[in-house]
Amino acid sequence: MTSVEEARPRALLAEASRRWVRLLPWAVACVLCVALLPTTVVVLSADYGLDGAVSGGLAVAQAAPLLLAVVRPLRAWYVVFVADVTGALALLTVDFQERLLWPFPPMEIVGYVGLCVALGLRERRRTLLLVWLATATANVALGFVAPHGFGARGLLFTILGGVALLLGGALHERSEVRRRLVEQETISEAERGRRTLLEERARIARELHDVVAHHMSVITVQADTAEYRLDRLPPDVRGEFTSIAATARESLGEMRRLLGVLRNEEAAYGELAPQPGLAQIGQLVEATARAHGPVEFTPCDIEVPDAVGLSAYRIVQEALSNVVRHAPGARAQVSLSVTEPDEQDGARLHVVVVNGPPPQPLDQPLEADGTGHGLVGMRERVRLLGGSLDTGPLPDGGFRVAARLPLNSLD
Template sequence: MPTLPPLSRLRTSARALGLVIATPTGPGEPLLAQAVSPWLRRLPYAVAFAFVASLLPVTVTVLANDYGVNGAIAGALATAQTAPLLLAVARPLQAWWIIMTADVLGALFLLGADGVAGRPWPWTPMIVVGYLALMVALGLREPRRTLLGVWLVTGGAGFLFELLSQTRSDGIHLLLFILSGAVLLLTATLRERGDAQRRLVEQETISEAERARRTLLEERARIARELHDVVAHHMSVITVQADSAPYRIEGLPEAAREEFSTIAASARESLTEMRRLLAVLRSEGTEGERAPQPGLERVQQLVEATVRAGVPAELSMQAGLGPVPPAVDLSAYRIVQEALANVVRHAPGAPTRVSVSSDGDRLTVLVVNGPSGEAGSPLETSGTGHGLVGMRERVRLTGGTLDTGPLPEGGFRVAACLPLALGTKEPA
């Protein structure tokens, strides 16, 4: 008897697909902050540190030796162009403002440098590498409108420097413009795909919870409809006894006659209100539920029908069970019915034993089936959970206990203990 899959499976499968990489995080949260593994959460910082550690000394050396920039200025520019990559892990847009400003200032300083001729300008190769790494962080965090603005500013700055000094420019600004656009497009697509997958997982989780809730409500409404006959019978008996009491008992004082009349009127009013409630609970196609509700006397018919369906089932019912309250009688029948139906659906051909016994205070219903005796696949490979939900609600209604679960050697066990005195509560 399968149950609904645990909600955590959907989240686990989503993480297994790597969707956590593109999962949005709150302001100031680093990339991969939602990752389960601490090593994965530290990975963005490790990558950023590797870029800074490699680009910073190379940038200082190239600016000072190849471009002829003053050492102090080269160190300041290199630090401003590379160190903010560490900030980009948590706040990529703020890091872009710093790096973009530093890159523009560096291009302006190189205008007056002696070693620019024949070398890339306005962007150095180290700027291109660091800028593309920054675009990855931006694309995984920022919305499309922001990414488009960043891309246009990047191209606009390069175009302005091209107009400023066409003799120094070697087209590297166009290369950065194309590469940054490609990286932004790729990472933004990955992030949006991750967003869509995450929303799908959340929707499936919500739908699963709603299905479970709807199942519970449907089972409760069904039980309420079935108990209508039981309650209506007792209310009818009260009405008849209250109406006939003045005629059956001689010498009743007038006050007692009025009291019996009031009791009968209240009982009739309760019956009317109960029928109205039943009309609300009934849905289309449930007219057949107005038939008398079954009880333990029909369990033998259930077992015989199960045998005809190809399941070798046997019944052991204690002789002289004694009086069973109608609610317990109906609940016990429905528990056996659902348990046998699940055996037919999920374990065809499995040997099954049904046992109904009583110790005077409690009614015990036991349905045990072994492994499926047929090589073929079961009629149903997945369940809706209605069966177990209905059993639990019926047992809870009567104040009993329910124990269900697979057996070590294969098969399944359903054991219900229902108190015969409905005012008592079974220990958990």
């Protein structure tokens, strides 16, 4: 029988969140030690008639190890068990009254029960079973030499010790199950966040492929038709256009091969549609307003890079989806604006989505099966463009999403 924590033992309940729970084992051990030590000396010497020096030695051996039980209960059990059996054998040398409990007096049973609870909180099932078997074996063996006969009350030591071991073991098992549940929930939440991030990156890669492929196709066509559209091209210039076209076609082929890894067959047909941009945000707002409620829209008529327009559209789409899920019926505002470039910063597109509190508080969201990681995709899109994202609740119970996307990030 070995202790679970041999190298650096920790006190019982040391991992509890509340301070009084962590101090509880020490308090109980001190009370038992202070109460049982003098009581054992008095009872063994006055009631049982045992020699005072022997009574004092047995009292120390039976009560003092209870303090050690807070840190190393199994080692404390070795000492207390041997001391209790020794005390029972020592009582055979004196003549005590038949009404007195033997082989283990009441104060020894109290201390042993407290020790068994400590064992149950720390040790494995196999160790607890061996401890109980040792207890029962010693109890029954001593019963064969009982001076006044051996009855049912002589088995209190075994019965109460077993109950204490079972109670401590049950509490220990319950604590372990709760700890593992918390660990598993933490791991699952981290895995969900990581999976959402990877899925959003794959989606962004597919969308960026469609954006870049369009421009590469234009380059290829222009380079291939240059000798037909432009008169009297020098041979070296014609060769340069041919090289540009070949390089563009090769790049398109590489991107298509990469896209084949990211795009599965089921999603492929839906992903081939043209990607939305700033021009489609108005349609998105109108559709949300018809299904959800009032949504104010402040557009921005400006040409932006396709990747920036696509990211702005997806941010507004996710923000409005969150409004529908978490604040149905609340007023929402979507505004797009562009800041003029200055000496420290270039022009940036500002995307702001603000919603107020729902008209009626919700006990739970309309869609309870969401991943809860919609903001992960927003942050990833903004990060890839070199922009910034600010999200958070408002004092009135609403929510605000504000993104700043640099317009020259793809230059």
